[in-house]
Amino acid sequence: MAGDLTVHRPVLLDETLAALAVRADGSYIDANLGGGGHAEQILDASAPAGRLLGIDADPAAIERTRARLARFGTRLQTHQGSNAEIALAAGAAGIAAADGILFDLGLSSDQLSDSARGFGIRAGGPLDLRFDTSCGEPASALLARLDARELTRIFKAYGEEPHASRIAKAIVARRNVEPIDTSERLAALVESAVPVRYGPPLRIHPATRVFQALRIAVNDELEALATALDGAISILADGGRIVVLTYHSLEDRIVKQAFAAAARGCICPPRAPACGCGRTPTLRLINRKPLIATDEEIAANPRSRSAKLRAAERIGVAA
């Protein structure tokens, strides 16, 4: 790990700060604190008295980033746990209404390069894949326990893996010989199970989608995201901004739909003669199309290649 305690480079940093419209002395929440790259800039831009609550499920990320950003003193507060608890965590931190909330989903480069966690196909290590190892079960336990049908469903639903069934069957056959408990073993097994491909080399390892699917499953990521977005919208101040960075289509779809529903308000059928639900819009979309990284950023930080930024503003908060 670098001397400054993080190797993670924040994605779409300028675009994120602009979309959050960070102002002096505001109250902010970074719901995916990670290495604190975004949080640091938000704290700088909200000086002298702006506050930021940083949430992360990974205790190691919280500890490292608290140490790295210690110069901000009590302007930085942290909460270790799922960001699905955002409303509770904000209340405990004394934030009744946030001026801006950021979600930067998925995993950090610090986690990817930590061989004790199994996130990195190349870094190797025990196949755990949990952000918070104190709850849930490691990915190796899922591979040991689920039948081929359930594994196929996970690889399809969360990884959009075209060879899901083939890989699931190979796992079930292999685990009778040896446990699939390291990321090296899983990566090698997937590589041998998928058909040989001719043509230019793949940009991603053949096991990338399977790792993504297992990570989503063990962390219950999509469920947590939907809950966290609802919670975040509910604690935004009038005019407060919500900004979400996603890295794959499953996440982006959830954000797009949650924002669209909040911007629409009314949930009555389109043919209903009059509104009967009484719901009013709670968000105004800032960008209809998601922002993406420039070629320069992608060249400097390949992780930004798949990033999409969606932003919205809270409206209609009763005075």
Ligand SMILES: C[S@@+](CC[C@H](N)C(=O)[O-])C[C@H]1O[C@@H](n2cnc3c(N)ncnc32)[C@H](O)[C@@H]1O
């Ligand atoms: C992409 S990184 C954030 C990087 C950060 N923006 C930076 O600039 O360093 C995502 C972080 O979110 C955390 N995380 C993922 N899902 C989470 C969840 N449901 N609740 C809380 N933290 C989560 C991961 O542990 C990881 O540290």
